Amino acid sequence: MTSLRAHSTVADLPSVTFGQRSLMWWGTLGFMVIEGWTIALLLVSYLYLRQSAGAWPPAPSPSPSLVMPSINLGLMAVSIIPALFAARAGGRLDEPALKRWLLALSIVAVAILVLRWWDFRSLLVRWDENAYGTAAWMIVGFHSSLLLLDVLDTLGLTLFYFLRRQPVKSFSDAADNSFYWYFTVGIWLPVYLIVYVGPRVI
């Protein structure tokens, strides 16, 4: 074995960190990039089909309805509040507040997931009717799979906190859960604009 000499000690370093000092934050960021990029590629494919089509939506498909998607978009915007407060409670190691805000986020998240059904219905086209319907359904569908994953993650974390005592690093995990929630909400905005609003304005 190579002989070793002590240069310094790391014994005093923290064992729980938040944000970019935490591995999980970087892992979450990595998957956000992958998933965001996948949505970007789907949106580019949608626009690629759009530019080669005569009319958009192709007749006889109508433009999507904006009512329910706009309501759900508003709810998603509201959901940022409990996510933000959950992250702050995690950062203060304030378990009672964290549990309250996680519960609030869970309720809003489930409501958003339920309303997603009407987001699909508001497309007013079937997925197999034409390429326009296909692209719109797939983009909303792929985002829904991310939403489902994030809802499950939030519910799981909330459940764990209510079922049994959690280790300190779970406070950091809760902050990262909010971080991913911001992404899930944020990436919906270009989807909403291109898929729901776009056919009416371009």
Added chain:
Amino acid sequence: MSSLGSDAAGPVTLEAGDVARDADALERTWRDRPGFWGWLCTVDHKSIGRRYVVTAFAMFLAGGIEAALMRTQLARPENAFLGADRYNQIFTTHGTTMMFLFAVPMMTAMGLYFVPLMVGARSVAFPRLNAFGYWTYCVGIGLLYVALLTNHAPDTGWFAYVPLSETLYAPGHRVDVWAQLVTFTEIAALCAAVNIIVTVFKMRAPGMSVDRIPLFVWAQLVVAFMIVFAMPAVAAGSTLMLAADRAIHMQWFIPARDGDALLWQHIFWFFGHPEVYIIFLPALGMVTPIVETFCRRPVVGYGAIVMANIATAFFAFGLWVHHMFATPLPELGESLFTAASLVIAIPTAVQIFCWIATMWTGRPRLTVPMLFVLGFLFTFINGGITGVMLASVPFDRQAHDTFFVVAHLHYVLIGGAVMPLFAGLYFWFPKFTGRLLGAGLGKWHFWLFLIGTNVTFFPMHILGLDGMPRRIYTYLASTGWGPLNLLASVGAATLAASVVLFLINVVRSWVAGANAGADPWGAPGLEWAVASPPPPYNFVHAPVVSSAHPLWETSGALPVVTGLRTDRREILITTTFDARPDARHSSPHGSFWPFYLALCMGVVFIGSIFRPYWVLIGTALSCIGLFGWGWESSRPIERERVAMPNGPVVERT
């Protein structure tokens, strides 16, 4: 070292007894549980990396057997050895295996094994994700090879062009197998990429600033970013588009319903061309430490090589249309992609000149790894030159879909990836096993492989220029292609013989090879500072680095930082750019859930081929796995030092 201060008392040589005691404690903490359960649940990056390498090499052998079957069929005109349908399945499986199941996994496997060792870390950032990626990859292999053995293998080429691969022309489930296999391999590659990026960003040894990162690690890092941006394209194309068109009648590629068949080619090649660089940049990363070690000097142009890697990755995403020159694209666009295809030769040439300069100014020793490096230079440069020829639109239109392209791509991939890989296997086999590979058999392997490669693929240039198309299962004697095809088949037999010699060498050496010791080559990287094979915890104490060649430029004892716990799995987190110690994180123990979740992925994606409801069943089963994963993460409860986001550090249980 300017960026990392040492304790006021100054460096102290650690007592051998203390180091041994710490090593014993770490061994107990980091080793896997014994028996089959421990094997199944391991999250040790070396166990996973070794499995990945062995599995990917088995896929290389499978792809090689398929190639041998094709060469047997084509050895003479109007041969009846394989029928057209079987030939279609074999050539599709060959391409799919070599690209998706051998080349990319093998390169990421080498990274998953060696990156933590080279950066002085105890593990990868996400060990369970690593295991999940490996098992997902295995599910993909099972799917393709069960399909092949039951006459259901895909038969529309490794790129599955539409409309041929749509249900109208490809009924049944053969194309579905291809589409879902791709999904499994992409998930595995993305898991590996995130792991490598975060490991390199946050777990480098103290002092390993960005200008001291080993060049193999740089190559792995650049490729991991390429995977992040390339693989989603093919995952989206294969699963969300092609499979959806086939399974639930979506209309992505159906022109009659406003779809567009060319969209598939754009999506596929936006992934497919970077894929080539994803395969060969890590291989080039292997070349540098080998050239350094056997020329006894640091590589010439460290910064130039780093920039060449980054430039190659950047340009690689701007070339995809050169695979589509035979489609009706705007002329200006074609010109741009021609220019980009020519430009990318420059950073590759920069790397080659750096290695030549290193050899020129060093004292080269012609060991087996070096022979393979020289073979790589010769073969790859030839393949690169024909690549420049194919970048020209008029030439490409003549050679498109002929054997000329087959010759080009095999010169590039065998020369640019397989030869450096063999060099790397000879170089690092001692680290994997503690034994040296035999040099005598190694030289036989090298010469037969080099001769076999050129005898197999050089005639294909001429056959292509003579008009022989790709993907045909036979040809008439009157074409005059018989003699050169026979010669190529003789070359393939030579290649097969060389690989058999390598396998014999591996088995003999593993059982009774010369003991290697920690650093048999006198190499400079940190991976050579630990025993061969490395212990489960890699390093007793995290090394401190003050140069890009730590074992060459450290006099006396290796400086290390102490203070990581030995009674729980703990890893050192450092800052992203200058690698200053920042935190100690716990690392997970072995887990059943990665294996379980990979099986659930199998239920989702394989089930979706047959009935959509399997997606729901697989998702429900996955919920159990996700719950179990999270549940085991929430133990144990220990007292921790917490760095609050607003600054102070507090103790909290």
